[in-house]
Amino acid sequence: xxxxxxxxxxxxxxxxxxxxxxxxxxxxxxxxxxxxxxxxxxxxxxxxxxxxxxxxxxxxxxxxxxxxxxxxxxxxxxxxxxxxxxxxxxxxxxxxxxxxxxxxxxxxxxxxxxxxxxxxxxxxxxxxxxxxxxxxxxxxxxxxxxxxxxxxxxxxxxxxxxxxxxxxxxxxxxxxxxxxxxxxxxxxxxxxxxxxxxxxxxxxxxxxxxxxxxxxxxxxxxxxxxxxxxxxxxxxxxxxxxxxxxxxxxxxxxxxxxxxxxxxxxxxxxxxxxxxxxxxxxxxxxxxxxxxxxxxxxxxxxxxxxxxxxxxxxxxxxxxxxxx
Amino acid sequence: xxxxxxxxxxxxxxxxxxxxxxxxxxxxxxxxxxxxxxxxxxxxxxxxxxxxxxxxxxxxxxxxxxxxxxxxxxxxxxxxxxxxxxxxxxxxxxxxxxxxxxxxxxxxxxxxxxxxxxxxxxxxxxxxxxxxxxxxxxxxxxxxxxxxxxxxxxxxxxxxxxxxxxxxxxxxxxxxxxxxxxxxxxxxxxxxxxxxxxxxxxxxxxxxxxxxxxxxxxxxxxxxxxxxxxxxxxxxxxxxxxxxxxxxxxxxxxxxxxxxxxxxxxxxxxxxxxxxxxxxxxxxxxxxxxxxxxxxxxxxxxxxxxxxxxxxxxxxxxxxxxxxxxxxxxxxxxxxxxxxxxxxxxxxxxxxxxxxxxxxxxxxxxxxxxxxxxxxxxxxxxxxxxxxxxxxxxxxxxxxxxxxxxxxxxxxxxxxxxxxxxxxxxxxxxxxxxxxxxxxxxxxxxxxxxxxxxxxxxxxxxxxxxxxxxxxxxxxxxxxxxxxxxxxxxxxxxxxxxxxxxxxxxxxxxxxxxxxxxxxxxxxxxxxxxxxxxxxxxxxxxxxxxxxxxxxxxxx
Numbered sequence: 001x002x003x004x005x006x007x008x009x010x011x012x013x014x015x016x017x018x019x020x021x022x023x024x025x026x027x028x029x030x031x032x033x034x035x036x037x038x039x040x041x042x043x044x045x046x047x048x049x050x051x052x053x054x055x056x057x058x059x060x061x062x063x064x065x066x067x068x069x070x071x072x073x074x075x076x077x078x079x080x081x082x083x084x085x086x087x088x089x090x091x092x093x094x095x096x097x098x099x100x101x102x103x104x105x106x107x108x109x110x111x112x113x114x115x116x117x118x119x120x121x122x123x124x125x126x127x128x129x130x131x132x133x134x135x136x137x138x139x140x141x142x143x144x145x146x147x148x149x150x151x152x153x154x155x156x157x158x159x160x161x162x163x164x165x166x167x168x169x170x171x172x173x174x175x176x177x178x179x180x181x182x183x184x185x186x187x188x189x190x191x192x193x194x195x196x197x198x199x200x201x202x203x204x205x206x207x208x209x210x211x212x213x214x215x216x217x218x219x220x221x222x223x224x225x226x227x228x229x230x231x232x233x234x235x236x237x238x239x240x241x242x243x244x245x246x247x248x249x250x251x252x253x254x255x256x257x258x259x260x261x262x263x264x265x266x267x268x269x270x271x272x273x274x275x276x277x278x279x280x281x282x283x284x285x286x287x288x289x290x291x292x293x294x295x296x297x298x299x300x301x302x303x304x305x306x307x308x309x310x311x312x313x314x315x316x317x318x319x320x321x322x323x324x
Numbered sequence: 325x326x327x328x329x330x331x332x333x334x335x336x337x338x339x340x341x342x343x344x345x346x347x348x349x350x351x352x353x354x355x356x357x358x359x360x361x362x363x364x365x366x367x368x369x370x371x372x373x374x375x376x377x378x379x380x381x382x383x384x385x386x387x388x389x390x391x392x393x394x395x396x397x398x399x400x401x402x403x404x405x406x407x408x409x410x411x412x413x414x415x416x417x418x419x420x421x422x423x424x425x426x427x428x429x430x431x432x433x434x435x436x437x438x439x440x441x442x443x444x445x446x447x448x449x450x451x452x453x454x455x456x457x458x459x460x461x462x463x464x465x466x467x468x469x470x471x472x473x474x475x476x477x478x479x480x481x482x483x484x485x486x487x488x489x490x491x492x493x494x495x496x497x498x499x500x501x502x503x504x505x506x507x508x509x510x511x512x513x514x515x516x517x518x519x520x521x522x523x524x525x526x527x528x529x530x531x532x533x534x535x536x537x538x539x540x541x542x543x544x545x546x547x548x549x550x551x552x553x554x555x556x557x558x559x560x561x562x563x564x565x566x567x568x569x570x571x572x573x574x575x576x577x578x579x580x581x582x583x584x585x586x587x588x589x590x591x592x593x594x595x596x597x598x599x600x601x602x603x604x605x606x607x608x609x610x611x612x613x614x615x616x617x618x619x620x621x622x623x624x625x626x627x628x629x630x631x632x633x634x635x636x637x638x639x640x641x642x643x644x645x646x647x648x649x650x651x652x653x654x655x656x657x658x659x660x661x662x663x664x665x666x667x668x669x670x671x672x673x674x675x676x677x678x679x680x681x682x683x684x685x686x687x688x689x690x691x692x693x694x695x696x697x698x699x700x701x702x703x704x705x706x707x708x709x710x711x712x713x714x715x716x717x718x719x720x721x722x723x724x725x726x727x728x729x730x731x732x733x734x735x736x737x738x739x740x741x742x743x744x745x746x747x748x749x750x751x752x753x754x755x756x757x758x759x760x761x762x763x764x765x766x767x768x769x770x771x772x773x774x775x776x777x778x779x780x781x782x783x784x785x786x787x788x789x790x791x792x793x794x795x796x797x798x799x800x801x802x803x804x805x806x807x808x809x810x811x812x813x814x815x816x817x818x819x820x821x822x823x824x825x826x827x828x829x830x831x832x833x834x835x836x837x838x839x840x841x842x843x844x845x846x847x848x849x850x851x852x853x854x855x856x857x858x859x860x861x862x863x864x865x866x867x868x869x870x871x872x873x874x875x876x877x878x879x880x
Contacts, residue, residue, distance in 0.1 A: 001812075117743065198800035269859050276861065276879050283878075286811045290862070290880060293803050319818060321809045322785035322794065323832035324661035324764040 001285045003227040006292070010194055011187055011226075013295035016054065019061040022122055026054075029115065029124045030066050033094075037070055037128070040093055044076035046139055051129070051167045056174050058189040058210060062295055063197055065206065067110065069129045069167045071145055074136040083132060083148035087111075090130040109147045109163065134164065143168045144253070154203075154261035166252030170207070173214065173251040181217060187226060188213050188233050195277075195291050203266045208258050211248045212237055227288075231278065238274035241267050328419070329355055332376065335420045339427050345371060353378065359392075363431050365439040370394060372409075372430070381422035388412065390423075392430050399541045401437045401444070405451055409433050447587050450537060450545040450595070452627045457578065457598040460488075460495040462628035464580060464596045467635075467717070469504065471513035473533035473584055473592065478560045479512065480505040481531045481582055484524035500633075500717070501582070501594070502526055507563060518720060520713040530567065531582035531594075532560055538583055538595065545595065549605045550621025561606055561617035568604045575602035580628060596628040635673075635718055643673030644847075647854040652676040654756040654779075657763025658704050659683070660836075661784050663694035664843045665760050666708055667715070675718045678756075679705050681763075682729040688824065692836040705729060736771055746775065754778040766805075773802040780860065784846060785809075787816035790838035793865040795846050804862045804880070814864070841875070842867070849877055 016023055034048045052067035053059035070090065077085045091111050095104045098113055105112040110127040117123050131145030138144070147163040149156055156163070174185060192209045196202045216222065216236035222229050240246055242264070250256035262270065280287040332348045332355060341362040348357030355376040360369035377389035391408040402410040411433065413425040436442045454461065464483065482502040489496045500521060504512040534555055538546045546552060567579075581597040599605075605623040608615050631637075643649055653674055655662050658681045669677055681704045685695050689704075699707050703726045712719045739745035753759065754777050761772060761783045769783055783796040783805060792814050796804045808814050821830040842865050853860050862880040867873065 121743075198798060198803075200799050265858075272879075273861070280878065280880055284813050286807060286813045287880070289811065290800065290804050290807045293800065318810065320764075320766075321787065321816075321818060322764050322766070322805065323788070324657060324659050324762045324785045 001288075003281070003285055003288050004225045006288055006294075007191060007226045007230065009294050009299070010292045011190055013298040014060040014062060014190060014194055015298075016059045016061045016064075018295075018298050019064075021120075022061070022064065023054075025118070025122060025124055026064050026066050026126070030068055030126055033068060033113065033126055033128065036097060037068075037090075037093075041070075041072070041076065044073050046071040046073070046133075049167075051171060052127070053193070053206060055171050056186075056210070058174065058186050058193070058206075060190050060193050060197075061298075063193070064125065065127065066125065067127045067129055069131060069145070071139055071143075072130060072132045074133050074138070076132065083146055086130050086132055087148040087150060090128065094128060106150050108151060109149055129167075131165070131167070142166070154263055154266065156260055163256060164253045165250055165256060169252040170250065174210070177214075184222070184226075184229055185213055185217055188230055191230055191292055192233075194293070198291065198293065203262060204270055205258075205261060208248065208261060211250075211258050212241065215248060234274045234278055238271050238278065241274075242271050331419060332423065333357070335423045336427075339424065341369075341431075342427055343369070348374070348376070351375070361427065361430055361434065363434045363439065365435065370397075370434060370438070381416055381419050383415075388426070390426050392426075397438070399543060401442070401448065401543075402433065403543075405453060405544075448543075449593070450539045451543060452545045452595065452629070454491075454629060455626065456494050457626045457628065458600070460497055461491045462578075462580065462596070462598055463496060463498045464501060464582070464594070464628060464630045465499065465633040465717075466501045466582075466594050466630065467515050467517065467633055468591075469513035469515055471504065473512075473535075475533065475535040476557050476560060477506075478530070478532040478563055479507045480509060481529040481580075482526040483529050483580065484521070484526050486521075486524070499580075500524075501529075504531060517717045518713045520710070521717055529580040529582060529596075530564070530599075531584060532556070533584040533592075535584075535586055537585045537587070537593075545625075545627060547624055548621065549619050549623045549625060552625075553619050553621060556619065558616060561619065564604055564606055565608070565617045568601060568606075571601050577601050593632060594630050596630050598626040598628050633717060638717065639673040644669070644851050645854040648758070648851060649673035649675070651757035652678075652755065653758045653760065654678050654680065654753070655760045655762060656680045656768065657761065657765065658693075658708050659689070659762065659764075660693045660834075660839050661764075661786065661843055662760065662762030663704070663708055664840055665762060665784065665847065666712065667694040668844065668847055670712045670716045670719050675716070675720050676722065677712070677719065678721055679708060679724045680729045680732050681705050682726060682733060692834065692839055733768075737767060740771055740774060750775050750777055758782070760784060769805060770802055773799075782850065784843070786832065786834065786839065786842060787814060788821060788832045788834075789817055790832070790834035790842055791816040791867055793842035793846055794862075795850075795864070796862045797860045798862050801862070808864060814866075845875065845877065 030050060037048055038045060048068050048070045050066060051069045052065040054064070054066060059065070072086055075081070077089060091104070091106060094111055094113060098104055102113045102115040105114070107127065110129040113126045113128065115124045129147065131147050133139035134142070134144050134146060144164060144166050147165060149158060149160040149163060151158040174182060177185060189210050192213065193206055196204065196206070196209065213233050216233040220232060220236050222232045246259055248258035250258055277291050281291070329348050329350055333344060336342055336348070336359060337344055343360045344357065345360055346358035348355050356374065358371060358373050360371050362369035372392040372394050375391045377384065380389040383389060388411055392411070393406060393408040395407040397403050398407055404410055409430060411426060411429040413422070413429045416422040416425060481504055483499045484502055486498045486500060489498060500517060501515050502522070503514050506512055538552065538555065540546070540551070579599045579601055581599050582594045583597060584592050584594050587593045605620040606617050607620055609618045648669065649672070651674070653669060653676060655666050655677065658666055658679050662681070666677060666679065683704050685702055685704045685707050687697065689695055690697055694711060695704070695707055696711065699710065705724050705726055709721050709724070735745060736749055753775065756779045759777070759779045759781045761768065761781065762785070764785045772781065781797060781801070783801050784793065785805070786793045787809065794805060794808050798804065820833060822833045823830045845865055849863065850860065864878050864880070866876050866878065
């Protein structure tokens with residue numbers, strides 16, 4: 001099989017524009033939440049913005065992540081207000097407002113809103129990320145924010161207030177790349193997200209995969225077709241992620257090291273998973289389908305190929321091949 | 325033969341610190357002599373009578389064929405009832421070498437238990453000679469109960485007979501303790517066993533909790549009733565008397581008396597004395613105008629065998645990781661793979677295991693699954709529950725059965741688009757920590773892949789001739805299995821299938837050995853990942869039998 005053709009099809013069948021209706025529902029719901037926050041917090045809140053994969057153009061259509069960053073003013077919760085108070089206040093507000101129509105959950109640095117299925121059975125998910133500028137009125141100048149860590153996040157302890165970031169810089173990190181490289185990086189990030197979605201609750205965040213992909217491009221020679229590039233990135237991850245001193249600097253704040261969001265065991269698992277993938281695909285190209293499946297919903301069937309083999313014109317159904 | 329005797333004398337004399345006191349001579353069966361053995365730390369050497377059986381230097385079954393005896397050492401640890409030291413040494417077919425090992429072992433015993441008086445970390449049970457009572461041996465199995473007995477507490481027990489078997493050349497009757505009652509027959513503690521054991525018919529016995537072991541030197545159990553005199557209160561003796569008086573019609577029948585004592589602060593052990601109704605070792609005597617119940621001290625005690633069958637001892641020699649044994653497990657499909665998985669889990673310490681299967685066991689299923697011919701045609705679920713109840717006294721099936729299995733399949737497959745029923749099913753399945761889908765029902769595989777379940781789910785299936793075993797446990801189970809079997813990944817014979825007579829549904833060819841080899845390896849790998857606390861990944865076990873058999877596990 002042609003691995004490259006398959007990967008291109010994976011990208012194509014996972015294009016977010018293929019799920020236009022669902023995408024529009026997400027955009028609409030995100031705007032509703034944004035307006036509700038603005039109404040509640042008024043001038044204490046700067047304009048909320050989308051920071052998720054949609055904003056970075058790395059989204060896939062099997063898992064929408066709409067992260068709504070809400071930048072609060074330094075004194076929004078009093079001059080002595082803590083980040084925890086900010087986080088809890090936003091949670092309480094969202095819980096009261098949406099408790100009857102959505103599951104409202106406290107997550108690592110965000111508050112998750114998972115709206116109950118609508119009449120089409122679609123579930124809209126929006127993550128609200130409350131952040132606070134470092135000093136009163138400074139956000140306009142530097143766009144820096146402090147986040148609250150609700151529960152243990154890799155090596156970062158729960159209750160920690162150490163995550164300072166600049167989400168706009170994170171978004172620009174990919175957007176500002178040269179066009180050709182930007183396209184390759186985005187494709188690889190999308191493929192790695194497709195792979196991550198084959199797992200239950202994979203501990204590696206999408207943002208981690210984004211940064212490590214970019215770092216792989218920065219630190220090794222990545223050329224050739226899509227498979228060659230994906231393979232090179234996977235090899236980079238396998239060979240580097242467990243090394244002592246391996247860091248992944250947050251473009252929003254170079255003192256944030258995303259490598260800290262994984263424990264040593266989780267980094268080892270990530271390296272092992274990369275090794276297994278490379279080995280299994282090396283053994284048999286077909287295994288690439290297991291790791292990087294096309295989205296069956298948008299898969300174009302090869303009409304020229306008869307699914308059942310023919311035998312003198314009589315169709316023969318495929319036999320059962322797995323037993324127990 | 326003379327050469328053998330003279331070789332033994334020569335070898336013994338050549339061993340440092342060992343002297344011949346009485347040279348070895350050929351007895352009627354054994355070669356016998358006496359030696360002294362000196363070890364640094366002794367004031368003077370210890371003497372031993374030594375007898376060497378004709379099998380020496382080979383063992384007889386699991387027993388050494390040389391005995392070093394000294395009756396004065398009976399009170400020490402690891403001395404057998406006949407006064408001989410309990411030794412187990414390395415194998416050697418060379419007499420001189422084996423004698424060297426055995427004497428070294430005697431020296432080690434003297435150092436450890438005679439000079440240093442070491443105590444072992446594990447508890448050594450009282451020594452009881454295994455004697456038949458009225459023509460049969462008796463064994464009683466007990467389990468820990470959530471009740472604290474007090475010193476000299478007495479009352480009743482219920483016990484049930486498990487089976488009548490053969491103990492070497494004698495009969496043996498094996499029993500389980502079911503319930504402890506106080507003297508007014510109020511329940512004190514119910515003993516936990518599986519539901520089939522609890523349903524057995526019950527007989528009455530008695531108990532007394534002494535707290536201290538009925539032993540001399542914590543080594544030997546009492547052998548005559550007079551040794552009990554300081555321990556049994558007048559109240560407890562009167563209780564025995566009243567029991568015997570009220571059971572006159574049962575004269576001649578046996579009645580077990582459970583004698584309990586602490587072996588650690590928290591753990592108690594039970595020994596059983598066999599009593600005969602109408603022949604209790606007690607009598608009445610008038611003392612100061614008052615009738616007292618006295619012990620007939622000259623009578624010897626008939627001890628039965630007891631075994632502590634609580635979970636930690638029953639599975640003490642080996643079990644799976646606690647993440648498996650503590651889990652509530654559902655097995656869907658109990659054909660060849662599913663029944664092997666079920667039996668392995670239950671034999672390895674899992675207790676909460678349910679099954680779903682609508683199928684009937686036929687005679688031709690038996691050759692490669694965990695069913696027996698004896699039970700004939702019956703539902704697989706019923707049959708497997710019976711099989712597993714025979715194995716583990718702790719097996720607790722809670723749900724399952726034929727009707728449940730039919731309803732499960734119908735509800736799951738016909739209501740996939742019904743949100744509320746789907747959620748109910750998801751909730752129900754999520755109550756299981758682990759689900760093994762061994763049904764090889766690809767429709768079910770698909771349906772399960774569409775559900776949001778918190779359980780860890782394993783799908784196990786194999787290819788024809790058991791060439792490969794595929795285990796899927798990740799979110800992409802459906803795609804993974806489809807790719808492995810129906811893509812161009814796994815290579816196996818698709819034509820040489822088994823066609824049962826009168827059946828249009830061909831099945832795979834593979835023996836119990838073929839299948840079990842792969843299933844055990846799969847369970848071992850899953851257990852390892854739990855032990856290592858590592859994430860589970862889909863995996864394939866591939867066999868290659870072109871030359872020597874090779875088996876390779878590939879994780880994805």
